[in-house]
Amino acid sequence: MNETIEVLIGEEEISRRVKEIGAQITKDYAGKAVTLLGTLKGGVIFLADLAREIKLDVFMEFIKVSSYGNESESAGKVKLEYPEKADLAGKHIIIVEDIVDMGYTASWLCNYLHGLNPASVKLCALLNKPERRKVKGVEIEYLGFTIPDEFVVGYGLDYAQKYRCLPYVGKLRME
């Protein structure tokens, strides 16, 4: 099968939006240090660009969770892969996610982090696919773009580990 990619959100549009989100975070957290908690691996490219648009003391941490099962069986099971124990107590944490899809990952992360006694926890996501949501009440404080129910790749997002380094977000088509 042939894989083709159609641009959905271009490089300049992403860059503009990342600058706006960075400025908003800079304003909202004025006088504080923020800890960006990137989700491996999808959130890495977004985090790298966003971090440089926040004019505050920025710390970076990373977390890896896997969600397994599919929609018909054992959907929504999330497992922590890394780190075994995160030291985030007292920190202002902003989770930096590539995409909120069904919402299991983001919801699990928020619950998990609240148990570590941080000063605050907010969610920042590059993309949101609200049509696919299964978990109610996932609040995205900082959002790049809302997209339709399409499988997308690029700017951190992958298909079978490919396409993460594309500078744009594109729809993946199998032909």
Ligand code: IMP
């Ligand atoms: P959720 O738990 O269903 O919200 O899943 C979120 C995770 O699924 C994301 O962090 C991505 O790793 C992956 N994912 C969901 N939709 C897409 C997509 O369109 N392209 C690539 N990865 C996706």
Ligand code: MG
């Ligand atoms: Mg992810």
